[in-house]
Amino acid sequence: xxxxxxxxxxxxxxxxxxxxxxxxxxxxxxxxxxxxxxxxxxxxxxxxxxxxxxxxxxxxxxxxxx
Amino acid sequence: xxxxxxxxxxxxxxxxxxxxxxxxxxxxxxxxxxxxxxxxxxxxxxxxxxxxxxxxxxxxxxxxxxxxxxxxxxxxxxxxxxxxxxxxxxxxxxxxxxxxxxxxxxxxxxxxxxxxxxxxxxxxxxxxxxxxxxxxxxxxxxxxxxxxxxxxxxxxxxxxxxxxxxxxxxxxxxxxxxxxxxxxxxxxxxxxxxxxxxxxxxxxxxxxxxxxxxxxxxxxxxxxxxxxxxxxxxxxxxxxxxxxxxxxxxxxxxxxxxxxxxxxxxxxxxxxxxxxxxxxxxxxxxxxxxxxxxxxxxxxxxxxxxxxxxxxxxxxxxxxxxxxxxxxxxxxxxxxxxxxxxxxxxxxxxxxxxxxxxxxxxxxxxxxxxxxxxxxxxxxxxxxxxxxxxxxxxxxxxxxxxxxxxxxxxxxxxxxxxxxxxxxxxxxxxxxxxxxxxxxxxxxxxxxxxxxxxxxxxxxxxxxxxxxxxxxxxxxxxxxxxxxxxxxxxxxxxxxxxxxxxxxxxxxxxxxxxxxxxxxxxxxxxxxxxxxxxxxxxxxxxxxxxxxxxxxxxxxxxxxxxxxxxxxxxxxxxxxxxxxxxxxxxxxxxxxxxxxxxxxxxxxxxxxxxxxxxxxxxxxxxxxxxxxxxxxxxxxxxxxxxxxxxxxxxxxxxxxxxxxxxxxxxxxxxxxxxxxxxxxxxxxxxxxxxxxxxxxxxxxxxxxxxxxxxxxxxxxxxxxxxxxxxxxxxxxx
Numbered sequence: 001x002x003x004x005x006x007x008x009x010x011x012x013x014x015x016x017x018x019x020x021x022x023x024x025x026x027x028x029x030x031x032x033x034x035x036x037x038x039x040x041x042x043x044x045x046x047x048x049x050x051x052x053x054x055x056x057x058x059x060x061x062x063x064x065x066x
Numbered sequence: 067x068x069x070x071x072x073x074x075x076x077x078x079x080x081x082x083x084x085x086x087x088x089x090x091x092x093x094x095x096x097x098x099x100x101x102x103x104x105x106x107x108x109x110x111x112x113x114x115x116x117x118x119x120x121x122x123x124x125x126x127x128x129x130x131x132x133x134x135x136x137x138x139x140x141x142x143x144x145x146x147x148x149x150x151x152x153x154x155x156x157x158x159x160x161x162x163x164x165x166x167x168x169x170x171x172x173x174x175x176x177x178x179x180x181x182x183x184x185x186x187x188x189x190x191x192x193x194x195x196x197x198x199x200x201x202x203x204x205x206x207x208x209x210x211x212x213x214x215x216x217x218x219x220x221x222x223x224x225x226x227x228x229x230x231x232x233x234x235x236x237x238x239x240x241x242x243x244x245x246x247x248x249x250x251x252x253x254x255x256x257x258x259x260x261x262x263x264x265x266x267x268x269x270x271x272x273x274x275x276x277x278x279x280x281x282x283x284x285x286x287x288x289x290x291x292x293x294x295x296x297x298x299x300x301x302x303x304x305x306x307x308x309x310x311x312x313x314x315x316x317x318x319x320x321x322x323x324x325x326x327x328x329x330x331x332x333x334x335x336x337x338x339x340x341x342x343x344x345x346x347x348x349x350x351x352x353x354x355x356x357x358x359x360x361x362x363x364x365x366x367x368x369x370x371x372x373x374x375x376x377x378x379x380x381x382x383x384x385x386x387x388x389x390x391x392x393x394x395x396x397x398x399x400x401x402x403x404x405x406x407x408x409x410x411x412x413x414x415x416x417x418x419x420x421x422x423x424x425x426x427x428x429x430x431x432x433x434x435x436x437x438x439x440x441x442x443x444x445x446x447x448x449x450x451x452x453x454x455x456x457x458x459x460x461x462x463x464x465x466x467x468x469x470x471x472x473x474x475x476x477x478x479x480x481x482x483x484x485x486x487x488x489x490x491x492x493x494x495x496x497x498x499x500x501x502x503x504x505x506x507x508x509x510x511x512x513x514x515x516x517x518x519x520x521x522x523x524x525x526x527x528x529x530x531x532x533x534x535x536x537x538x539x540x541x542x543x544x545x546x547x548x549x550x551x552x553x554x555x556x557x558x559x560x561x562x563x564x565x566x567x568x569x570x571x572x573x574x575x576x577x578x579x580x581x582x583x584x585x586x587x588x589x590x591x592x593x594x595x596x597x598x599x600x601x602x603x604x605x606x607x608x609x610x611x612x613x614x615x616x617x618x619x620x621x622x623x624x625x626x627x628x629x630x631x632x633x634x635x636x637x638x639x640x641x642x643x644x645x646x647x648x649x650x651x652x653x654x655x656x657x658x659x660x661x662x663x664x665x666x667x668x669x670x671x672x673x674x675x676x677x678x679x680x681x682x683x684x685x686x687x688x689x690x691x692x693x694x695x696x697x698x699x700x701x702x703x704x705x706x707x708x709x710x711x712x713x714x715x716x717x718x719x720x721x722x723x724x725x726x727x728x729x730x731x732x733x734x735x736x737x738x739x740x741x742x743x744x745x746x747x748x749x750x751x752x753x754x755x756x757x758x759x760x761x762x763x764x765x766x767x768x769x770x771x772x773x774x775x776x777x778x779x780x781x782x783x784x785x786x787x788x789x790x791x792x793x794x795x796x797x798x799x
Contacts, residue, residue: 004600008599015592019592030309034308044300046225046304047301049225050150050225050290050291051295051298052150
């Protein structure tokens, strides 16, 4: 018996609904994870990453103590 | 706070290299596009030279603008933005250089092999197997360099642009490898391991995602970095950008089958592709709105700044293309648009508008920063913007109307129920004014490229004697930092986990990459595997037999000349198609087609049932000079078919590889050249007897005629009750 015989006879037509439910749950999970109020601060900080002054001239930084 | 700061600098030299490559290849690719656009109106522009014929130049154009222009633009933006977003120099300067030069060498190899006729006949995957291996190697070099940079980053959070880059790198690798699986049949010749419907499925799974993960997600990454930079404000909604990312990654992979509506692909697959394509509307428009609203409160800047002008049009074009894409994926719309210039118009909205304008805006923003001087001319950049915008509008308007016109003419019936335009060439002639307008639009766009180049080289000319390399200071990530918290318990395992290599490993976005991989692979497998494993998807037809050795050689000539760029071999089950071309195509007819040659555009008529329509001599004369046989035909001449000697001995290797792929060749595996010579002799004698040229039995023309005369005949013969062996013996004359 070949794999294709097994697959052909497996009756996979119901899988579409299963996949729909899994996908919908995945989408909801992602959406909830993104919009959790507790993540607001982290998100705002992340959104400013490209604007961090990226190439300050060396001279400006020399001797600066943190 | 950690007082010790790392001191390092960014590698901008590599970014400058990619910038020049982007411009040069962009110009080359677009000029080739202009040449082939003009060839459609003036077929003699190929000057009767094989290397300049439309079928060979068209893949050169598409590959050049996708992989050379857009590819280098992605690399340029990714190398610039990733170093800054990750606060780290690229992992290895050597790998960066290998990536750059490797990619340019691949482009040169493509520019040489495609006009010479070496092609796998799969759109955007035309390059032959040695180049495919080189692409895989260079891609891995890029991936190692990129993930290495992530591992040594000094910024905890991976900005969303980096996510888009990672997803692109992973997915392109998978697509490239699986679509190009082939068995070599020579140093620059191979046959796809898939056949017919399955090959078509794999190809458009790849083809659509080449658009998604080579032209869309990388450029979205660029958008999410360079738009905020140019507007000097963060992206409108970072949360929306994350939702944009995950929904695209989950949905894009499924959309491929919409390229195969009403073909021999199983209908469930085509419906699935349509549904996911329609759903893609939401994330795409979410992303577009997010991009445009980033300019909130900065709209005044758009008036003054050519960079923002380019970005606004780019994002708008992204919105238009991703609005139109789902519309085109709806079956009834696709029935009209498929095979017409409408698709060409759609692609160019995306390519000229989204990719082109994104690249232009980004480069104008980078020029003063990379060359550490002022942009040579603000004014020329403005002129470039308007030239490119008007060029694009002219291009799109002309070619949209061409697509609609031809699509409607193909399906028009007159009052008596017969095709209103039975002559295919009549529908082609109607497009000529639009083809000329399209070329004019493209010409304007290229004129803009000229100004762009002038501005680049002038700015470069004003660079300082030596580039200032600023030293950046940033705190390293805490040494015990990891993406996933390490186990707290002691013991040998924890000690192992504390090892330095392991910490590096943990800093990679492993969970994230695995999730992307899962999204991509699950979608691919669930959509593709049933076509391979469930037999009812491709019912076999007993009368369909393998090509004879000579026909196989002819098929390779068909591939070499790129005939599939203008002729489909797939009749859809519509009355206006079966009236024009004959019985619609069945999945079982293609089981020996390695690779499939369904085509995606009908610049000329479909050839799926061409066999037996005309006598051999008709084809000999037609190849020599098509417009002599069909007045006003725009097909180029193929005079070399009659003069080139056919390589009979080489056919054995072709047959052997086909046999290895499971094509039941029987006796031919031992004496393919002999069988081919016998069939060639028969055909040549027939041509001579019909009053045609003599002594053709050793020439390429007999092979290509044998192949064309075989097309679509197997099921015709079956229905006429002809015994199968007549076909198997190649006695189709």
